[in-house]
Amino acid sequence: MDFNNRLLRALSPADQDVLRPHLRWSELERGTVLVSPNEPITHVWFPESGLTSIIAMAGSDQGIEVGLAGRDGLVGMPLLLDADRTPHRIFIQVSGAAYSIDGTLFRTLLDDHAGIRKLLLRYVQAYSTQTTYTALSNGMHTVEERLARWLLMSHDRQDDDEIPLTHDFLALMLGVRRPSVTIALHSLEGLGFIKATRGLIVVRKREELEEFAGAGYGVPEAEYERLIGQLR
Amino acid sequence: MPRFFLHIDDGTQRIEDEEGSELPDLEAAREEALGSARQLWAAAILRQQDIGSRRFVIVSGEGDVADTVEMDDALPSTLLDRLRA
Numbered sequence: 001m002d003f004n005n006r007l008l009r010a011l012s013p014a015d016q017d018v019l020r021p022h023l024r025w026s027e028l029e030r031g032t033v034l035v036s037p038n039e040p041i042t043h044v045w046f047p048e049s050g051l052t053s054i055i056a057m058a059g060s061d062q063g064i065e066v067g068l069a070g071r072d073g074l075v076g077m078p079l080l081l082d083a084d085r086t087p088h089r090i091f092i093q094v095s096g097a098a099y100s101i102d103g104t105l106f107r108t109l110l111d112d113h114a115g116i117r118k119l120l121l122r123y124v125q126a127y128s129t130q131t132t133y134t135a136l137s138n139g140m141h142t143v144e145e146r147l148a149r150w151l152l153m154s155h156d157r158q159d160d161d162e163i164p165l166t167h168d169f170l171a172l173m174l175g176v177r178r179p180s181v182t183i184a185l186h187s188l189e190g191l192g193f194i195k196a197t198r199g200l201i202v203v204r205k206r207e208e209l210e211e212f213a214g215a216g217y218g219v220p221e222a223e224y225e226r227l228i229g230q231l232r
Numbered sequence: 233m234p235r236f237f238l239h240i241d242d243g244t245q246r247i248e249d250e251e252g253s254e255l256p257d258l259e260a261a262r263e264e265a266l267g268s269a270r271q272l273w274a275a276a277i278l279r280q281q282d283i284g285s286r287r288f289v290i291v292s293g294e295g296d297v298a299d300t301v302e303m304d305d306a307l308p309s310t311l312l313d314r315l316r317a
Binding site: 142143166167168176177178179180182183186197198199 | 238240247248249250251253264265267268271272275278279288
């Protein structure tokens with residue numbers, strides 16, 4: 001069992017051995033809801049590939065993305081923090097696969113294995129830095145800059161340059177209407193940074209995209225690397 | 233629900249809406265265009281850009297032009313009156 005998930009990889013071999021017998025592999029289809037608002041969280045998932053989106057809800061059917069986790073992280077963070085549920089909704093945004101572990105068992109293992117708990121708590125710190133920079137971007141940056149940031153974050157969490165995403169999803173990610181996404185993609189495409197076709201965005205000029213994204217990109221990523229290890 | 237495409241046209245160039253949206257009816261598509269136009273104006277004003285020459289061309293799932301919504305239609309009517317005075 002070789003891990004692609006950066007957290008599982010960063011664990012010591014002994015701690016990996018603690019988790020390994022309890023991990024169950026599952027394919028995750030786009031749209032699958034892993035965590036529903038205010039309902040008990042049953043499992044913790046460690047994505048091996050794909051992307052999950054953490055959504056702060058505004059009513060029952062609207063919301064905005066506040067966090068992103070792929071192979072860099074985990075889903076089910078409240079269980080780490082002695083909470084059994086969250087007001088957020090977490091779903092699969094890009095299909096992939098994950099190792100999951102039963103939530104109750106996970107909490108027991110954390111109590112007995114400080115090495116696992118410490119690493120995962122450092123991830124909580126890295127993740128919370130990500131969400132604070134999402135707040136910064138939402139408050140200070142244009143839709144184009146926020147889109148650039150989001151594409152970079154997504155690109156960091158996969159191996160190839162093709163990001164399979166519809167404008168509808170991007171609108172939810174950025175909390176804007178779809179035509180604003182269409183225009184922003186058109187601008188980034190005009191600058192030569194990306195190529196957008198139906199349902200697929202190809203990153204062409206990564207460095208230029210980073211420069212364009214400005215202060216929204218870079219700090220959380222550096223913090224992740226300081227606390228956990230290599231992100232990309 | 234029927235699908236509507238909201239293309240953005242400025243007379244010389246068209247930014248295609250490749251995916252379209254599922255909306256209950258044409259009135260809902262017009263509302264979506266108007267709401268989007270307000271959002272685009274907000275961003276345009278911050279960068280001192282005039283997007284008044286642009287419009288939404290609403291195209292039905294069958295490919296027929298169902299309606300157009302001018303960006304100016306989304307501005308407050310009192311503002312438009314003042315600008316035109």
